[in-house]
Structures are given as C-alpha cells and as structure tokens.
Amino acid sequence: MKINFLDVLLNEYNENIIPLHKVPALHKITVLIAFFMISAFHADAEEFWRIRYSVPTSGESEIKRGSSIASEKLNTSGHSGNMVFPNGIGFGYSTVHTDGSLREIEYKFKNHSLDLTYTIGNELSLTLGAGRLVYGRGEQSISGTSYVTESSSGEALFMNFGIPFFGGELFLGYRQNNIEYKNFQSRISGQPVILEDSIKLLSSQVNTGFGFLF
Numbered sequence: 001m002k003i004n005f006l007d008v009l010l011n012e013y014n015e016n017i018i019p020l021h022k023v024p025a026l027h028k029i030t031v032l033i034a035f036f037m038i039s040a041f042h043a044d045a046e047e048f049w050r051i052r053y054s055v056p057t058s059g060e061s062e063i064k065r066g067s068s069i070a071s072e073k074l075n076t077s078g079h080s081g082n083m084v085f086p087n088g089i090g091f092g093y094s095t096v097h098t099d100g101s102l103r104e105i106e107y108k109f110k111n112h113s114l115d116l117t118y119t120i121g122n123e124l125s126l127t128l129g130a131g132r133l134v135y136g137r138g139e140q141s142i143s144g145t146s147y148v149t150e151s152s153s154g155e156a157l158f159m160n161f162g163i164p165f166f167g168g169e170l171f172l173g174y175r176q177n178n179i180e181y182k183n184f185q186s187r188i189s190g191q192p193v194i195l196e197d198s199i200k201l202l203s204s205q206v207n208t209g210f211g212f213l214f
Contacts, residue, residue, distance in 0.1 A: 048122065050084035054160075054173060054209025056096065063102055064200040074100030074107070076205055082117060084127075090117035094131055094156070096177060098203055106141035109201055111179060113156055123164040125171075131156035138181035138199060147184035147195055154179030154201075162211065173207040 059076030062069060075098065082092030092115035099108040117129035136152030160173035184195040 048084075048213040049086055050082075050090070050119070050169070050211050050213055052080075052082040052084070052092075052160075052169075052171070052209055052211035054080045054082075054171070054207040056175075056205035057208050059098070059203060059205040061098055061100075061201060061203040063107065064202070066197050068103075070102045072100060072102050074098050074102075074203075076203070078205075080115070080207065080209070082115060082129075084117065084119050088119045090119060090127070090129070091115065092117060092129070094175075096203070096205065098201070108139040109179070109181075110137045111152075111154070111177065112136070113177075115156070115158075119162075121162075123169075125160075125162040125169070127160040127162070127171075127173075129158050129160075131158070131175075131177075133179055136179055136181065138184065138201075140184060140199070145186055145188065147186045147193075149181050149184045151183045152179055152181045158207075160207070160209075165210070168213055169211040171209055171211060173209070174204065175207055176202070176204045178202050 056076050056078055059073065060071065061074045061076075062071045076096065078094065078096040080092060080094040082090050084090035094113045094115055096111045097109070101107070111133060112135040113131035113133050115129050115131040117127050119125050119127040133152060133154040133156075135150070136154065137148070137150050138152060139146060139148045141147075154177060156175055156177045158173055158175035160171045162169045162171035178200075180198055180200045182198040184199075186193050
C-alpha cells in the first residue's frame with residue numbers, strides 16, 4: 001500500500017484545526033522544509049553539484065532572561081559552508097558569534113551547528129534548511145564577574161536565494177537561531193556559583209555568499 005506523506009501532513013493539520021496565520025513563524029518554515037524534503041523523492045535531479053560559503057552581513061538578537069526580554073542589534077560574525085549534491089540534498093556547517101551589551105550586562109555567545117538543506121532550481125535556486133546546535137558557549141559579565149556555560153541546546157531555520165554569476169552563483173539568505181543556555185557558572189572567593197536563570201537567545205541574520213557549480 002502506497003502512502004502519500006503530503007496527504008498525511010494535510011490530514012494532521014486539518015484534524016488539529018489550527019489556522020495557518022496563528023502558527024508561529026518557525027513552525028511555518030518547518031512545514032515548508034518538510035514539504036520540500038518530501039518532494040525531493042519525486043523531483044528531477046539537479047544538474048549541478050554546489051559548494052557554498054556565506055557570512056552574516058547584519059543581525060538582530062532577542063535575549064530572554066526569566067520574564068525579562070531585551071532586543072538589540074548585537075555584533076554578529078561567523079561563516080557557513082554547504083555542499084549540495086545533484087539531487088538537491090545538502091549538508092553544511094555554520095558558526096555564529098554574537099556579542100554586545102544589554103541592560104548593563106555584557107554577553108558573548110559562540111554557536112556551531114550542523115545543517116541539512118534542500119535546493120530546488122538549477123541556475124536560479126531556492127534553498128530551505130534546518131540546523132542543529134552541536135556546540136554552544138555562552139558568557140555573561142555581571143558587575144565585573146564573568147559567568148560561563150557550555151550547557152546549551154537549540155536549532156536554526158534558514159533559506160537562501162541564488163542567482164548565476166560568472167559560472168558560479170551569488171546568494172542572499174536569512175537565518176534564525178533559537179538557542180537556550182543553562183547553568184552559568186563562576187567562582188567567587190574560591191567557591192563555585194551557579195546562576196538559576198537560563199538565557200534564551202533568538203537571533204536572526206541576513207547572509208550573503210557565493211558558490212561554485214560543477
């Protein structure tokens with residue numbers, strides 16, 4: 001018996017009767033990624049292998065600490081690499097550094113993620129992807145005392161649009177990271193101190209990059 005996975009998704013959606021405009025943005029993108037990944041089994045193979053590299057050009061961040069939320073354009077840097085196979089499936093690795101000051105607290109975050117992507121189109125292309133945090137480090141400085149943690153978890157969702165350029169391609173993308181850090185620690189007077197509050201970092205970046213097609 002053949003099962004149409006797209007019909008299963010639609011039936012699941014209809015049973016829950018959730019209006020699409022009320023679904024959070026991250027969930028909407030997740031549904032799109034699932035749809036295109038499922039479509040990959042029926043789509044024609046791509047003509048090209050692709051190797052891509054990109055860097056963030058701008059970013060905004062929202063930090064949630066307990067019930068307190070603060071938003072700011074923190075300093076953002078990093079890079080991302082991705083290899084796309086002829087069938088459109090791709091794998092990559094991303095690093096994002098975020099630092100700055102919010103409400104008299106200095107923050108530094110460093111995150112590394114493994115990415116899974118699906119690309120449609122030959123020359124003009126659209127890529128949808130999801131990332132999983134494999135290493136995250138957070139640091140906050142409060143009244144001159146630094147608290148550090150490597151206890152973190154999170155994910156990322158992103159999309160890229162590519163156009164041909166001198167035998168390769170240029171692309172513009174948008175990435176959103178949702179990461180939580182727990183158990184910030186320091187030593188005061190020789191004694192370990194652990195902060196109770198976790199920190200949730202929701203950051204978004206506009207990325208630009210180039211790729212080689214072969």
